[in-house]
Amino acid sequence: MMSSPSSFADLGLSPELLAALSDLGYETPSPIQAACIPRLLSGCDLLGMAQTGTGKTAAFALPILQRIDIRKRLPQALILAPTRELAIQVAESCQSYARHLPGFHVAPIYGGQSMGLQLKQLGRGVHVVIGTPGRVMDHIERKSLDLSNLTTLVLDEADEMLRMGFIDDVEWILQHVPATRQTALFSATMPEPIRRVAQRYLNDPEEVKIKSTTATVTAIRQRYWQVSGLHKLDALTRILEVEDNLDAAIIFVRTKTATAELAEKLEARGYGAAALNGDMNQVLRERTIDQLKNGGIDIVVATDVAARGIDVPRISHVINYDIPNDTEAYVHRIGRTGRAGRQGNAILFVAPREIRTLRAIERATRQPIEPLVLPSKQAVADRRVAQFKEQIMQVIESEDLDFFAEIVDELAEESSESDAREIAAALAFLVQQERPLRADGLSDVAPRESGGASRGRHQEEARDYRGALQPYRIDVGRVHGVAPGDIVGALANEAGINNRAIGRITLLDDYSIVELPTGLSKETLNALSFLRVRQRPLKLTPLAQRERQSKYEQDRRGGSNDKKPRKRKTEK
Numbered sequence: 259m260m261s262s263p264s265s266f267a268d269l270g271l272s273p274e275l276l277a278a279l280s281d282l283g284y285e286t287p288s289p290i291q292a293a294c295i296p297r298l299l300s301g302c303d304l305l306g307m308a309q310t311g312t313g314k315t316a317a318f319a320l321p322i323l324q325r326i327d328i329r330k331r332l333p334q335a336l337i338l339a340p341t342r343e344l345a346i347q348v349a350e351s352c353q354s355y356a357r358h359l360p361g362f363h364v365a366p367i368y369g370g371q372s373m374g375l376q377l378k379q380l381g382r383g384v385h386v387v388i389g390t391p392g393r394v395m396d397h398i399e400r401k402s403l404d405l406s407n408l409t410t411l412v413l414d415e416a417d418e419m420l421r422m423g424f425i426d427d428v429e430w431i432l433q434h435v436p437a438t439r440q441t442a443l444f445s446a447t448m449p450e451p452i453r454r455v456a457q458r459y460l461n462d463p464e465e466v467k468i469k470s471t472t473a474t475v476t477a478i479r480q481r482y483w484q485v486s487g488l489h490k491l492d493a494l495t496r497i498l499e500v501e502d503n504l505d506a507a508i509i510f511v512r513t514k515t516a517t518a519e520l521a522e523k524l525e526a527r528g529y530g531a532a533a534l535n536g537d538m539n540q541v542l543r544e545r546t547i548d549q550l551k552n553g554g555i556d557i558v559v560a561t562d563v564a565a566r567g568i569d570v571p572r573i574s575h576v577i578n579y580d581i582p583n584d585t586e587a588y589v590h591r592i593g594r595t596g597r598a599g600r601q602g603n604a605i606l607f608v609a610p611r612e613i614r615t616l617r618a619i620e621r622a623t624r625q626p627i628e629p630l631v632l633p634s635k636q637a638v639a640d641r642r643v644a645q646f647k648e649q650i651m652q653v654i655e656s657e658d659l660d661f662f663a664e665i666v667d668e669l670a671e672e673s674s675e676s677d678a679r680e681i682a683a684a685l686a687f688l689v690q691q692e693r694p695l696r697a698d699g700l701s702d703v704a705p706r707e708s709g710g711a712s713r714g715r716h717q718e719e720a721r722d723y724r725g726a727l728q729p730y731r732i733d734v735g736r737v738h739g740v741a742p743g744d745i746v747g748a749l750a751n752e753a754g755i756n757n758r759a760i761g762r763i764t765l766l767d768d769y770s771i772v773e774l775p776t777g778l779s780k781e782t783l784n785a786l787s788f789l790r791v792r793q794r795p796l797k798l799t800p801l802a803q804r805e806r807q808s809k810y811e812q813d814r815r816g817g818s819n820d821k822k823p824r825k826r827k828t829e830k
């Protein structure tokens with residue numbers, strides 16, 4: 259492979275295209291661009307392998323734009339993409355790279371959009387057509403798509419087209435375009451059927467392979483949260499509340515129904531959220547993506563299929579609420595963030611039984627995924643207080659407060675006991691009732707949630723606890739420098755176990771005993787055993803019957819019998 263040039267100008271691109279790239283803020287070509295652009299400009303066929311987010315669109319679109327004859331208003335390039343969203347996205351990219359090419363026209367064509375509109379667009383005369391295989395076939399059969407002047411054909415995300423069952427359509431199209439064309443095939447992976455298509459339809463192609471380690475994932479900070487104790491929804495809202503640099507987020511769930519349900523719950527909690535799934539019609543889906551783009555909403559809850567290829571630079575976070583089915587889906591998902599040279603964040607929720615999937619993802623992406631410590635209630639409260647103060651300072655700076663100041667003066671005069679400080683405190687109290695500022699005012703279920711349907715089992719066990727306690731052994735003790743507060747803190751703040759449901763804590767030398775409600779579910783126990791205190795896994799296990807009767811009683815009499823402290827901040 260050639261040494262990586264440091265500028266687009268070195269690649270032989272025209273001044274018009276260079277100007278567009280500079281407008282867009284592209285400083286240096288990505289590795290796939292550096293490798294593909296000169297080769298495609300020279301007219302040869304190409305087989306490109308690279309993960310999502312490596313900049314493939316510009317790698318094939320720029321040479322296409324440079325090579326077309328604008329005066330000839332006939333399709334000269336055809337790009338096949340697996341989904342409508344992707345087709346639209348590629349069309350938008352072409353349009354933006356062609357901003358200094360007056361008279362340039364591009365048309366995305368895909369199923370679900372009215373045929374009439376597409377016929378009109380094609381009739382007006384376009385230079386580049388981007389389409390999904392089925393619809394392109396339709397147009398070729400109807401003779402509404404004249405490909406006799408085609409010079410370049412690109413198959414974008416070929417493996418995805420294969421996965422979606424389009425491979426026969428793709429071959430059919432390959433057989434119905436002029437044989438003299440240039441063909442480029444891009445794929446993240448090279449499964450056998452794709453390799454066969456390449457061998458059959460590409461003419462002595464140059465191969466370009468970009469190692470996955472240089473792919474987008476390096477610009478993405480990946481973390482996982484081991485689902486434990488707290489309900490996923492509550493964990494999610496805590497994360498949304500305290501994550502730094504959160505601009506927009508895309509949340510992945512497994513089913514269409516779940517997109518609507520979760521979006522609704524987030525809306526009820528005051529977030530600008532919307533669902534995105536395959537049941538929505540195209541207009542609605544496009545509108546939703548536009549809203550996300552322009553800040554009308556900040557969160558989209560999507561399924562894999564509906565979100566594929568979305569390119570919205572302000573997506574700062576991808577949250578895998580439900581774990582993806584496979585590694586490939588994971589890579590596609592997180593490729594929605596860290597775009598346009600920005601730093602991205604990916605957070606994966608992992609249930610205990612899904613740990614193996616997590617490890618598989620780590621191996622396949624060759625990137626470590628760090629554990630995420632769920633923000634404690636105190637952290638959430640601290641953040642709210644900081645925002646509250648900021649808000650007040652802003653109002654003082656920007657609003658005319660004379661009228662309101664007079665009311666405060668009046669109040670102070672009328673009530674001899676209250677001064678301005680106390681009045682301000684009362685106002686602060688009133689303002690925060692919907693969104694409490696104190697950590698102990700934060701419930702596990704957000705205040706506006708009314709129904710009980712969404713409450714997880716874990717939570718119920720802890721929240722509604724009134725019954726008997728049972729001793730559990732945990733693997734930290736005095737020698738580890740642990741204090742009872744650390745244990746309460748971990749159980750309450752990190753695992754979301756209600757403070758009241760935690761009984762006596764007995765510190766022993768190298769282990770401790772903590773009383774928790776009897777009959778915790780296996781799942782909860784398993785989840786709790788992953789908690790860490792003083793860097794040590796708690797390994798929470800019910801104290802064996804025998805041990806309970808002898809040792810525990812004995813230890814209780816002899817060991818320190820620390821009273822449970824009030825909840826305190828336990829950030830690591």
Ligand code: ADP
Nearest residue numbers: 284286287288310311312313314315597598599
């Ligand atoms: P892929 O098709 O490989 O998944 P895209 O072509 O969609 O990747 O590009 C991913 C993102 O990176 C897009 O937001 C695009 O605008 C941006 N991008 C592409 N090339 C560059 C570059 N050279 N410099 C900065 N940003 C770029």
Ligand code: MG
Nearest residue numbers: 311314315414
């Ligand atoms: Mg792409």
